Amino acid sequence: MPRCCAATLPQLGLLLLCAAWLVPGLVGHSPWKGGDGEHFVRLWLLLQGDVAPQTVSATPPLYYWVATATAWLTSPILSLADGARLASGLFIALALFFVARTARALYGAEAGWAAALTLLGCMGLLVRGHELNAATAQFAAASIMLYGLASLPQGTRSGWALGGGAALMLLAGGAAEAVLALTLALLLPLVLETYRSPAARRALVWGVGGALLFGAVWLWFLATQHIPLIHAFNLQRWLESDGLHPGYYPGILGWYAWPAWPLAVWAVYRERRQWRTPGIVLPAGMLLGLLTLYAFDARPGEEQGLVLLLPLALLGAAGLFTLKRGAANALLWFGVMLFGFIALVLWVYWSAHDLGSPPRLAARLTKLGMTGVGELRPWALALGLAVTLAWIVFLARVGRSPLRPMLVWTASMTFIWVLLMALFQAPLDRRLSYVSVSEELAARVPAAECIQTYQVRSQQRLLLAYHSGRRLAPAARGCRWLLVETRSREREPHISAAWIKQWEGARPGDRSDRFHLYVRH
Structure with a gap:
């Protein structure tokens, strides 16, 4: 097969590209709902006791x-x-x-x-x-x-x-x-x-x-x-x-x-x-x-x-x-146009989130549960501008080589990922994690008391326990507190008059899982 001279490309720059792809998004946020939270729960269970992983996963x-x-x-x-x-x-x-x-x-x-x-x-x-x-x-x-x-x-x-x-x-x-x-x-x-x-x-x-x-x-x-x-x-x-x-x-x-x-x-x-x-x-x-x-x-x-x-x-x-020259150029320009358009969309959403403009989009973000809409975050702006400028400089300076189409594609996709994390990691963390619900539980339930759960799924229960520092258990009959979960448009189950509702809520913008906190009368 034909070969090229990849050694002419700066090796350090390629290593930095790999690092830029790998690191952003790995740290700086809580376990998110889905696979991230599922695997974290399994790990946390493993660390709670001297057990083999096969017993918890x-x-x-x-x-x-x-x-x-x-x-x-x-x-x-x-x-x-x-x-x-x-x-x-x-x-x-x-x-x-x-x-x-x-x-x-x-x-x-x-x-x-x-x-x-x-x-x-x-x-x-x-x-x-x-x-x-x-x-x-x-x-x-x-x-x-x-x-x-x-x-x-x-x-x-x-x-x-x-x-x-x-x-x-x-x-x-x-x-x-x-x-x-x-x-x-x-x-x-x-x-x-x-x-x-x-x-x-x-x-x-x-x-x-x-x-x-x-x-x-x-x-x-x-x-x-x-x-x-x-x-x-x-x-x-x-x-x-x-x-x-x-x-x-x-x-x-x-x-x-x-x-x-x-x-x-x-x-x-x-x-x-x-x-x-x-x-x-x-x-x-x-x-x-x-x-x-x-x-x-x-x-x-x-x-x-x-x-x-x-x-x-x-x-x-x-x-x-x-690849023939036409196909290589098509891949290159498709990547530039696709990720350039996505970058433009991200900046419009940033403007709606941090500046409140356009107003209709800002209102939509608020309805979706994004917190801090209308509050300017200077560090997010500075980091986003630096990342965007780095991508533009890269496109202007990348040299011709058989690697060029894939190099531009991967670098552009990495740019979009880093830009997303720079502009929206904190709001997304609030939207996709159970930190906000855990804060409500921690604010209302004393640290020494436990919470009995009803219809709360295992992953949600363990994530809430991890973030709130409270003990949640479905079979804890002696607890003064009760947490009930309802899903989608499911009706809230009938709860005895011995329980008084103290709080009702969900993750910001979440319409599928809703939590109801009661205290024993």
């Missing part, structure tokens, strides 16, 4: 071990949620490193940055990579396995990468994905001649043997600790299925893996007559295997789709260097 322990470590290391300066969320950043960084190494092994040294930028440019990774997300551990482990597969012909050391990646994948809850990668390793020699050399065979034996040995040790440990295998290996994903879901992941990849998938399709099409090369067979085989496997997933979701981005990013890196 269907997700195996690797992510929670790392999140506990990052939270402990950063506890002097960061909150528990912010410190734990750094684990996602570490796993994303690990995946970027190994996907670049894999691309170098498959396509040459020049392709490393192309694969990393293509992966960072995938739209599905942006939000999922900045929240507490146990799937990022599988994401990193899969990248290591892919590197081990790609470098098998290079010698025994690559076998350790394959076996180590499979071991990490087992700890991350991807037993099926680990088996798939090992099966693919055994099948590659049937298709590719380079995998039939003595060095490749030795590496394969080391990799598969190491993975099987670790799997046996892990099984022994689980048996001695009486931990259910269905949780330790995340088998409920496959055993609880009520049917096949073959269309879910292909259906979301259109936006989730953009713009990696068009580049991947172009790479496969261009090499259709000479497809029996590691650069095509390995990522395409992994992608098809994962799509087949995930068709049996009982609970398909965006989080699990992260692993699919890895083979697509590799194929996309191969296709990037062979």
Whole structure:
């Protein structure tokens, strides 16, 4: 495949771009409703007592071990949620490193940055990579396995990468994905001649043997600790299925893996007559295997789709260097216009939020629960202007190279993310977290007293307990306080006259969950 000289691009600037993508959004906000709050609750339960992760979560322990470590290391300066969320950043960084190494092994040294930028440019990774997300551990482990597969012909050391990646994948809850990668390793020699050399065979034996040995040790440990295998290996994903879901992941990849998938399709099409090369067979085989496997997933979701981005990013890196000039320019200008328009929209919303103009939009933001509308925030303005100016300077100075379309796309998407965090992280935190409801509980319920809950879901109850510092329990019959949750347009349940309502409210702008606080008469 044609190659380019990526070394001419400033390496430090590319590293800074990766850091600018990774860091904003990881810290500075409370656990948000959804996946971020769900994984935080699991971690918090783990830290409440000396229990194994499998007893509080269907997700195996690797992510929670790392999140506990990052939270402990950063506890002097960061909150528990912010410190734990750094684990996602570490796993994303690990995946970027190994996907670049894999691309170098498959396509040459020049392709490393192309694969990393293509992966960072995938739209599905942006939000999922900045929240507490146990799937990022599988994401990193899969990248290591892919590197081990790609470098098998290079010698025994690559076998350790394959076996180590499979071991990490087992700890991350991807037993099926680990088996798939090992099966693919055994099948590659049937298709590719380079995998039939003595060095490749030795590496394969080391990799598969190491993975099987670790799997046996892990099984022994689980048996001695009486931990259910269905949780330790995340088998409920496959055993609880009520049917096949073959269309879910292909259906979301259109936006989730953009713009990696068009580049991947172009790479496969261009090499259709000479497809029996590691650069095509390995990522395409992994992608098809994962799509087949995930068709049996009982609970398909965006989080699990992260692993699919890895083979697509590799194929996309191969296709990037062979794009025709017209297609490359189209991708570049589409990115500039799309993200430029989004930036304009964000600034209009900032004007409505901080300046109260236009008035109708400001009123709409107030109705949606955004707090502080009409109050100017100088630091947010200064940071937003600095980020916007940096993006304009970047566009003016970026040089011509085969990486340019993807570099502009990824840098522009990073700019939008940083601008969003600069202008709206604080209002969004108030809107998406349970801090405001917890403050109401803390203001009304004395610290020494408990709150009995009724119809309050587990995640909400634990987040309210964490933020308020009060003990909330559904079975705490002796409490003087009662908290009731109603959803959507659900009627408030009949409460005995022995209880007097003290407060009623919800998260700012939330119309789905409403809370009612009572005190015993």
